[in-house]
Amino acid sequence: MLIQKEMKLADVxxxxxxxxxxxxxxxxxxxxxxKTIDELCRENDINTIFFLTILNAxxxxxxxxxxxxxxxxxxxxxxxxxxxxxxxxxxKVPEIEKLIVSLPDETDMDNGTLTLLxxxxxxxxxxxxxxxxxxxxxVYPYIVEMEKAVSSGVIPDSVFKQxxxxxxxxxxxxxxxxxxxxxxxxxxxxxxLPETKDDRPFxxxxxxxxxxxxxxxxxxxxxxxxxxxxxxxxxxxxxxxxR
Amino acid sequence: MGYxxxxxxxxxxxxxxxxxxxxxxxxxxxxxxxxxxxNEIRLIDKILSKTPDVVIINPDVFKKNELISFIxxxxxENLVLVGLTGRHTSFGCKSHFRYCLDSGESKYDLLEVLKKxxxxxxxKNIESENTSLTQREKIILNRVVxxxxxxxxxxxxxxxxxxxxxxxxxxxxxxxxxxLSGLTVYALMNKIVGMDEVE
Numbered sequence: 001m002l003i004q005k006e007m008k009l010a011d012v013x014x015x016x017x018x019x020x021x022x023x024x025x026x027x028x029x030x031x032x033x034x035k036t037i038d039e040l041c042r043e044n045d046i047n048t049i050f051f052l053t054i055l056n057a058x059x060x061x062x063x064x065x066x067x068x069x070x071x072x073x074x075x076x077x078x079x080x081x082x083x084x085x086x087x088x089x090x091x092k093v094p095e096i097e098k099l100i101v102s103l104p105d106e107t108d109m110d111n112g113t114l115t116l117l118x119x120x121x122x123x124x125x126x127x128x129x130x131x132x133x134x135x136x137x138x139v140y141p142y143i144v145e146m147e148k149a150v151s152s153g154v155i156p157d158s159v160f161k162q163x164x165x166x167x168x169x170x171x172x173x174x175x176x177x178x179x180x181x182x183x184x185x186x187x188x189x190x191x192x193l194p195e196t197k198d199d200r201p202f203x204x205x206x207x208x209x210x211x212x213x214x215x216x217x218x219x220x221x222x223x224x225x226x227x228x229x230x231x232x233x234x235x236x237x238x239x240x241x242x243r
Numbered sequence: 244m245g246y247x248x249x250x251x252x253x254x255x256x257x258x259x260x261x262x263x264x265x266x267x268x269x270x271x272x273x274x275x276x277x278x279x280x281x282n283e284i285r286l287i288d289k290i291l292s293k294t295p296d297v298v299i300i301n302p303d304v305f306k307k308n309e310l311i312s313f314i315x316x317x318x319x320e321n322l323v324l325v326g327l328t329g330r331h332t333s334f335g336c337k338s339h340f341r342y343c344l345d346s347g348e349s350k351y352d353l354l355e356v357l358k359k360x361x362x363x364x365x366x367k368n369i370e371s372e373n374t375s376l377t378q379r380e381k382i383i384l385n386r387v388v389x390x391x392x393x394x395x396x397x398x399x400x401x402x403x404x405x406x407x408x409x410x411x412x413x414x415x416x417x418x419x420x421x422x423l424s425g426l427t428v429y430a431l432m433n434k435i436v437g438m439d440e441v442e
Binding site: 062112113116117120123177180181183184185187188191192194232 | 257260261278284418419420421422424425428429431432433438
């Protein structure tokens with residue numbers, strides 16, 4: 001289904017409830033009645049094309065909004081990505097951590113194994129935090145500054161220096177290490193968990209890990225499909241302006 | 244259900260991607276894990292990161308010399324390359340591929356080709372289905388998680404670096420665990436290494 005601005009948001013959510021955290025990040029709260037996407041965007045001061053692009057990209061993995069890429073600023077996208085980072089670090093990861101830390105009270109598994117899992121998850125968490133910090137401290141500000149330079153025509157030296165040091169193309173590869181760790185953690189629990197009388201607590205953890213993985217995959221697909229091409233276009237433009 | 248062969252599809256036209264996806268979804272042993280349009284930056288790395296068993300590509304997305312270097316790189320990775328060809332594809336171009344899916348063929352002819360690919364890969368997967376580690380692999384895993392480098396392991400066991408690397412690759416493939424910390428947890432849980440030996 002292609003999500004369009006004339007549709008009622010309630011219908012869209014009934015069709016794909018995985019979009020709930022997405023609309024939440026845009027500041028749309030439940031109880032929106034029969035309002036259309038267009039109406040809600042105007043009420044909440046949201047760029048409609050941008051909102052539709054994000055909804056469609058989450059909803060349909062084949063969606064690729066080539067034509068719309070230029071119709072909203074990169075800074076909007078950066079803001080959105082920052083909000084989803086917040087969601088991982090402030091909500092999702094602590095939820096899973098809580099489940100893992102409470103395992104000793106919930107299962108008869110020996111403490112050695114549980115400590116191993118706990119340490120492994122906290123290692124993963126640290127890596128995720130580092131990756132997110134790096135994006136927020138280095139990559140995102142670079143993008144915002146670059147966009148300013150493109151629109152004003154004034155290019156500070158710092159932007160050129162950064163363009164030479166670090167191109168957006170390098171950035172996609174960095175996602176993978178963090179993903180591998182999460183995959184390993186799931187596989188260890190699925191395939192190699194020692195026998196236990198009651199593995200329900202582990203089901204819960206697995207379910208959350210799959211959900212987190214899913215959400216992170218969507219997040220990086222948005223970065224790869226929308227952010228990276230946008231930034232690559234700006235990099236080309238700035239290089240031609242310099243000449 | 245057993246192992247599903249992973250297919251990566253490189254084709255610029257959405258209609259063809261969607262059609263091929265649909266046909267492949269009818270075969271339980273295979274699934275399309277990723278599709279590309281062909282103009283992506285660092286396409287090869289992106290393809291390989293999906294660890295596909297089969298790569299189906301439309302040769303038209305490349306210039307001739309690009310195509311050959313692309314094919315050579317992928318052939319080194321021990322996967323099956325399939326050409327997505329049409330009426331206009333030259334014979335010379337088709338000869339680069341072990342299998343061809345021709346866009347003019349009927350659904351069942353296409354399915355026959357896919358089944359053939361599926362069967363040819365199954366024998367390979369039966370061999371790697373055995374997931375328990377050999378004694379040698381356990382010894383190597385023990386040293387890996389104790390922090391020894393490949394060179395150190397090779398020297399102490401009188402093996403070549405290449406052999407140690409092959410063992411390491413096999414261990415990761417068998418267990419489905421890639422990261423060092425993941426391997427460490429596995430080794431500790433299965434008493435392949437003692438708690439006091441690591442850190």
